[in-house]
Amino acid sequence: MPVAEENYKICNWKDNKSAAVVLTFDDWTPGHPAIVVPQLQKRGMVGTFNIITSTVKDWAPLREAAKAGNEMANHTATHPYVNSSSLYQKEVFDAKNKIEKEIGSPVFTFAYPFGAFYDSLIVCLKKSGHIAARGVYAPSSDESYSFYFLGKDYYNTYAYGMKTETTIDEFVSQIENVVKNGGLLTYLYHSVYNGKVKDFSYAWVLDSDFSLQLDTLASYKDKVWITTYADAIKYHKEAVCAQLFETRSAYYAKRIFVLKDTLDNKVYDQPLTIILNVGNIKTYGVSQNSVNLPFKYISDSEIQFEAVPDSGEILIDQGM
Ligand SMILES: [Zn+2]
Incomplete structure (x- = not known):
């Protein structure tokens, strides 16, 4: 039986945070391994790196960044306008396979070179297993939870382009806006430059500005979920369609649910x-597939926990 809507809530974002923030870095320029990856790691943050496969000489730093939890995403083989189906094999399928082979884990998302997208390319992205694609359009002023309705479903999501001259106030106003509206904020970075690392191509950001931006974002950690693009999209797609069912009572004081x-x-x-x-009956434990899950009371009658959809029975233990 479906659990009545007033008795549960699937939170819009992980840990019931107000919004999600994703940091994306395009083209794997020299400042990415030298500055960005260590700066993220230092703060316990992760980001999404959009890779042009033909420009990578050494895959070891990418493997290391992936191991630290960063996402390696597809930004094609040679960064063309992908405006002809004759390019799909090389620029979409082969580039995805190349990253997967080198990194050793699946690629889920795509970033359009020059932000240029086409309906037939979107069909190809779906066929090749990309679950979303980041565009370059600036977010609308009401970046709401239904952001995916505004573009091409999830295949042209917004990005706020960082520039050399972007001020910290402009950076913060994006966070304030998404906290207020509950959606997904994606920053788009290109080069990050520190005087030693030669990386000051298009829209470079000085490393001291970048540090301040990350520290500022970190100060919003209670309100925003800072994650990869793929994980934000996965969460969102699941949350908008998932439903909780109560299946049966195994025995006294054990309630059993499934999340679909x-x-x-x-x-x-x-x-x-x-x-x-859970009403006024004390809950002693929550498990999924017999694995204990952390949970907490957030009011006298409500508990909060995490579960994976379609991944086995969720047991709420209210016994002695
Ligand atoms: Zn690019």
Whole structure:
């Protein structure tokens, strides 16, 4: 039986945060391994790096960045306008396979070179297993939770382009805006430059400005989920379709639920944060597939925990 809507909530974002923030870095320029990866790691943050496969000479630093939790995403083989189906094999399929082979994990998302997208390219992206694609359009002023309706479904999501002259106030106003509206904020960076690392091509950002931006973003950690583009998209897609069902009572004081979504379980494995009204009966434990899950009371009658959709029974233990 579906759990009545007033008795539970699938949180819009992980840990019931107000919004999600994603940092994306295009073209894997020299400042990315030298400055960006260590600066993120220092703060316990992750980002998404959009890779042009033909320009990578050494894959070891990318492997290392991926191991630290960063996403390696597809930005084609040679960065052309992907405006002809004759380019799809090389620029979409082969580039994706190359990154997967070198990194050793699946590629889920795509970034359009020059932000240029086409309907037939979107069909190709879906066919090749990309779940979303980042565009370069600036976010609308009401960056809401239904952001994906505004573009081409999830295949042209907004990005706020960082420039050399972007001020910290402009940077912060984007965060304030997304916290207010509940959606997904994606920053788009190109080069990050520090005087030693020769990386001051298009829209370079000085490393001291970059540090300040990351520290400022970190100060919003209670309000925003800072994650990769792929994980934000997975969470969002799951959360908008998932539903909680109560199946049966195994025995006294054990309640059993399943969380279902309509998506491919091989890809969509992000745990969703759930708030469940358990009434005034004390809850002693929550588990999924017999694995204990952390949970906490957020009010006298509500508990909060995380569970993966279609991943086995969720047992709420209210026994002695
Ligand atoms: Zn690019």
